[in-house]
Amino acid sequence: MPELPDVATFKRYIDATSLHQQISQVDVRSDKVLEGVSESDLKRAVIQLCFERTLRHGKNLFVEMEPGTWLRLHFGMTGFLQYFKRPEDEHQHSRLLFSFANGFHISYVCQRQIGRVSLIKSPDEYIERAGLGPDAVEVDLEGFKSIMAGTRGGIKSALMNQETIAGIGNIYADEILFQARINPAAGTGQLNDRLLEMLYTSVQEVLNTAIKANADPEKFPQNYIIPRREEGQECPQCGTKIQRKKINQRSAYFCPACQSRP
């Protein structure tokens, strides 16, 4: 479930393993994950270069190879990265393999092949073209409030809409609403100023807590709903049975007792 905290973790992973090493080879195990770039174009563009630095916006990870040449990695629902040495350790669902001159490799793994990798000129140009909203952990309170004021409909779909605010998916939207004690079926128009501010606080707390925990639910605070995101489990705050409900075609898990607002 690569949402913002997961992608932030992948960013640190690349930064810690793969920068400034010359790429000697690229193997495309599945070209389904390539978007707008052919295997030969990708190879021509990146072989001999290095991953120089990374940036993240929402769920996108950008890797600079040289000025004007960036990779964009989106992880879909099942994507992640694997850095390793022995060829036999390459993951079963490895889709792209970058091999470095030092003998190590980094693989873009994506079981369901819904993730996408593309070659772009710059992160800003991509963000603009894709119409992404501000990154969820970069936006300030005033920005958040004015963005939300411009939306109608359900609060959960507003949080998950990448053109509104970038980085929140189904799972973290549930956690944010749980921590803010807001019902996932609420409409944005029902939220007064005070509730919007509490929602903003929850966005920041939840995402930053998850980033610090390397997006590992086992390291999340005791009062988080994500590790208990299953029908019939008990609310970590009050013990009520957690409910599942389809909201915007997606499963929302919530506590009907704690999340009665607005």
Add this chain to the structure above:
DNA sequence: AGTACCACCTGACGGC
């Protein structure tokens, strides 16, 4: 500007 619905893709799981 919304929402609904389908498609993409793979694999786990439950029912028969």
Add this chain to the structure above:
DNA sequence: TGCCGTCAGGTGGTAC
């Protein structure tokens, strides 16, 4: 044993 439907997850297209 195996076949069927359902579900999970993010996004994009299309129709209303």
